[in-house]
Amino acid sequence: MERWDLSDCVRCGACRAVCPTFSVIRREYACGRGKVSLWEAHREGEVGLSEGFVRAVTECLTCAACRENCPNGVDVPSLVLEARAEVVKGRGLSLSKSILGRFLSSPTMASIGVKAASILKGLLFREEGTGVHLRLPLSHLSERLLPAPSGTFLKRVRDYEAEGSPRVGLFTGCLINHFLPEIGEATVDLLKRAGAGVVIPRDQVCCGMPFLGMGERERARELVLRNVEVFERAGVDLVVTPCATCATALKIHSRELVDTPEAKTFASKAREVTELLRRDLGVKVSGNGPGRRVTYHDPCHMSRYQHIKDEPRELIEMAGHNLVEMSHPCRCCGLGGTFTIDYPELSATIGRQKAEDIMGTGAEVVATACPGCIIQIRDSLHRLGGKKEVLHVVQLLP
Amino acid sequence: MDETILKEIEAIVGRGNLSTSIEDRICYSYDATNQRFLPEGVIFPGSAEEVASLVRLASRNSIPIVPRGAGSGFTGGSLPVRGGLVVSTERLNRILEVDRENLFCIVEPGVVTGDLQEEVESMGLFYPPDPSSLKFCTIGGNIAECAGGPRGLKYGVTRDYVLGLEVVLPDGEVIRTGGRTLKGVVGYDLTRLFVGSEGTLGFVTRAILRLLPYPEKVLTILALFPDQEGAAGAVSAIISSGILPSALEFIDRECVACVSDYRDMGISGAEAILLIEVDGREGVVEREGAMIEEVCREKGGFDIRKASDRRGRKRLWEARRAISPSLRRLNPHKINEDVVVPRTAIGDLVAGVREIGRRYGIKTACFGHGGDGNIHVNLMIDRRVPGEIERAEEAVKEVFQLTLRLGGTISGEHGIGITKAPFLKMELGRREIDLMRSIKETFDPKGIMNPGKVFPGD
Numbered sequence A: 001m002e003r004w005d006l007s008d009c010v011r012c013g014a015c016r017a018v019c020p021t022f023s024v025i026r027r028e029y030a031c032g033r034g035k036v037s038l039w040e041a042h043r044e045g046e047v048g049l050s051e052g053f054v055r056a057v058t059e060c061l062t063c064a065a066c067r068e069n070c071p072n073g074v075d076v077p078s079l080v081l082e083a084r085a086e087v088v089k090g091r092g093l094s095l096s097k098s099i100l101g102r103f104l105s106s107p108t109m110a111s112i113g114v115k116a117a118s119i120l121k122g123l124l125f126r127e128e129g130t131g132v133h134l135r136l137p138l139s140h141l142s143e144r145l146l147p148a149p150s151g152t153f154l155k156r157v158r159d160y161e162a163e164g165s166p167r168v169g170l171f172t173g174c175l176i177n178h179f180l181p182e183i184g185e186a187t188v189d190l191l192k193r194a195g196a197g198v199v200i201p202r203d204q205v206c207c208g209m210p211f212l213g214m215g216e217r218e219r220a221r222e223l224v225l226r227n228v229e230v231f232e233r234a235g236v237d238l239v240v241t242p243c244a245t246c247a248t249a250l251k252i253h254s255r256e257l258v259d260t261p262e263a264k265t266f267a268s269k270a271r272e273v274t275e276l277l278r279r280d281l282g283v284k285v286s287g288n289g290p291g292r293r294v295t296y297h298d299p300c301h302m303s304r305y306q307h308i309k310d311e312p313r314e315l316i317e318m319a320g321h322n323l324v325e326m327s328h329p330c331r332c333c334g335l336g337g338t339f340t341i342d343y344p345e346l347s348a349t350i351g352r353q354k355a356e357d358i359m360g361t362g363a364e365v366v367a368t369a370c371p372g373c374i375i376q377i378r379d380s381l382h383r384l385g386g387k388k389e390v391l392h393v394v395q396l397l398p
Numbered sequence B: 001m002d003e004t005i006l007k008e009i010e011a012i013v014g015r016g017n018l019s020t021s022i023e024d025r026i027c028y029s030y031d032a033t034n035q036r037f038l039p040e041g042v043i044f045p046g047s048a049e050e051v052a053s054l055v056r057l058a059s060r061n062s063i064p065i066v067p068r069g070a071g072s073g074f075t076g077g078s079l080p081v082r083g084g085l086v087v088s089t090e091r092l093n094r095i096l097e098v099d100r101e102n103l104f105c106i107v108e109p110g111v112v113t114g115d116l117q118e119e120v121e122s123m124g125l126f127y128p129p130d131p132s133s134l135k136f137c138t139i140g141g142n143i144a145e146c147a148g149g150p151r152g153l154k155y156g157v158t159r160d161y162v163l164g165l166e167v168v169l170p171d172g173e174v175i176r177t178g179g180r181t182l183k184g185v186v187g188y189d190l191t192r193l194f195v196g197s198e199g200t201l202g203f204v205t206r207a208i209l210r211l212l213p214y215p216e217k218v219l220t221i222l223a224l225f226p227d228q229e230g231a232a233g234a235v236s237a238i239i240s241s242g243i244l245p246s247a248l249e250f251i252d253r254e255c256v257a258c259v260s261d262y263r264d265m266g267i268s269g270a271e272a273i274l275l276i277e278v279d280g281r282e283g284v285v286e287r288e289g290a291m292i293e294e295v296c297r298e299k300g301g302f303d304i305r306k307a308s309d310r311r312g313r314k315r316l317w318e319a320r321r322a323i324s325p326s327l328r329r330l331n332p333h334k335i336n337e338d339v340v341v342p343r344t345a346i347g348d349l350v351a352g353v354r355e356i357g358r359r360y361g362i363k364t365a366c367f368g369h370g371g372d373g374n375i376h377v378n379l380m381i382d383r384r385v386p387g388e389i390e391r392a393e394e395a396v397k398e399v400f401q402l403t404l405r406l407g408g409t410i411s412g413e414h415g416i417g418i419t420k421a422p423f424l425k426m427e428l429g430r431r432e433i434d435l436m437r438s439i440k441e442t443f444d445p446k447g448i449m450n451p452g453k454v455f456p457g458d
Ligand SMILES: Cc1cc2nc3c(=O)[nH]c(=O)nc-3n(C[C@H](O)[C@H](O)[C@H](O)COP(=O)(O)OP(=O)(O)OC[C@H]3O[C@@H](n4cnc5c(N)ncnc54)[C@H](O)[C@@H]3O)c2cc1C
Pocket: A011, A012, A013, B031, B032, B066, B067, B068, B069, B070, B071, B072, B073, B074, B076, B077, B078, B089, B109, B130, B131, B132, B133, B136, B137, B138, B139, B140, B141, B142, B143, B144, B145, B146, B147, B148, B149, B198, B199, B200, B202, B203, B204, B205, B413, B414, B450
């Protein structure tokens, strides 16, 4: 069932040039070529599910920079996800990941958790800059600037729904739902003004990406099945999400995980928000008032998985902002889903490079299109002492 | 390997910088030849002193040492064919000094060539050697293989930029060759002896490299030709007109077809293509550009495109860059030989290769540095087809014979390593090989420094 051919890798080493983790670790296992070789050795029975093997496949952001740069298009990220599934099958999940998994896969558990956290906010967190710090000395989490838990977006959506055409179903995604609802609100606003109908099924669940990333394919599959059914029932023409990662899951992974005509239809209806605004709705925004100096970070799940680079930039410029490019806008921010939990220091080091590139632009605002990147970039800037607003593109449109 | 030796190594480089795990041994067992030889351990020294102590230890115990950069070599230079220890320059990657007034820099061997170029370019300086692997290969590997690229025609190759070296000899002693000056004739030129020695004479721990001022302007020209003779003729005509382009790349019709099939770049009507670059002072560059255009037209060139801005130039280079990935359309596996012939013989080489391919039933494609006659001859094969590898090997031998007949050499850039060692005798006489062997023995009587390379049946 391999979708890639390992023999395509000629061991040229070109992947060493672009891998963000390799650039810090400087050990061959970190780059694509090393992972391909270890996976092959594993297949041959030469290497088991050893510490070294597990490390090689978990210490990866799946940013796909290697795949994009590979002369032979070797699909290292897919290999990594496949290998992680094998690791979970053989060794099970770590405790922290199973707990996280419980929260993510059950909407009730998650909203109870977030509700509790927002009630106990003062007790648990200390507000700082653009986020909060955990007061408890919980390993590296207490060093990280976290978004304040904000109650659940999907619980208050009744007012947001609207008639119009096309009928667009909003897929919120966990991070927006629990932590950054303002992105969901801005999206709804834009859709309404474009004359689109807005439908927000409340029983939608996680897109499955965190599970895919952890190697829990089966759970990811169950979630996809659920979402396929929920959105089919909602009778929508298109499905949009303002989360680049969810968009990748809906468009690409759902089709790979679930082999049914319904899943195929669902995947073909899925859109990333800037893509929907520009390509499907042909939205033209125009700025009122003075624009701001904005720099744009390309989420890996946008630029490399969906090849969307122009649309967010067009929207930012149409809105009258002054777009200044940072160097390496497509370089990964270093979050990588659960990567940041497993390798907090490495994640922070890679985040620091991004923050430095941002500081080099002199922009006041950092725009991007993924809540995960927003959280990571806010944290990285905060650690560097850089004061900048980090927003989703939709929040910058009038 | 002996526990006590491993302990000693760990004492030298520190915990974590020696690995004997099967995973790391696998990850440092290959290079771009896609061959595999497992080392007994991998070491990541952090300083020249550590390298010296390591080599002393290895020498005492007669353990093979294999220096390794990025492992992008095409001839197996970094493969531990006799086992032993791979000593990687992964951590020796600092740019130690850039001297603007005296135009040199001092670097550790693990610095990536492209990183060095970016760094000095930001200061208005220029390190010209440009192997196409520059984004990932290292200066140490470049020195060991004497790497070169399109700019070789005007600017020379790695050899022409190494002013001095710090080398750990196979007995662990550290020597310094050359220096910080352009000139220097005191004694034999050991610096040049080390350049291209493929890590068989010593471990380079530091290099003093020559820099140039960055050229003010670069102009790129793409010219299509209706026949190969026209393109080959234009190469010689451009050079005899007194212009020295900074790149003069040749693309044959097989490559044109492949690239066009891969992506439409508006080149499909051509039987051969030249991609030419001139650099230098504003004004002069434009004049030279116009002269080149004229020469190309005289030789039948058409649809001539020019660009001097970054993006436009990149677009013109696209067709050239797309060749490697697109060749896979012919067949999945590539045998790539970097032969060199005098530039007036390029046409004969390309035609000859085509004829050899036809006789052996093997698809061929030629492209490369037309200006200096360094043509990459690619035999595209499918290893899964029975007998194909054997036929290809015979064809390669004929390509080498043809190259030598035309007055050329069998390797311009990639070195000998293990893959070309069997052919060394085709080009060099017995006396030359003996002389080289005795140099190797003088430096490395125990034969521990990258053994099993360069010399056949060794
Ligand atoms: C896609 C691709 C394109 C290429 N294009 C070109 C090209 O255009 N021109 C060209 O010339 N080459 C080219 N090459 C070949 C290769 O990149 C060069 O030979 C390069 O110089 C190798 O550098 P490396 O750091 O990868 O060295 P490695 O492959 O690791 O080692 C090469 C040799 O150098 C020795 N070595 C490494 N470091 C040291 C040291 N510190 N001291 C002593 N010996 C050392 C090794 O023992 C080995 O013998 C290409 C390769 C690839 C994969």
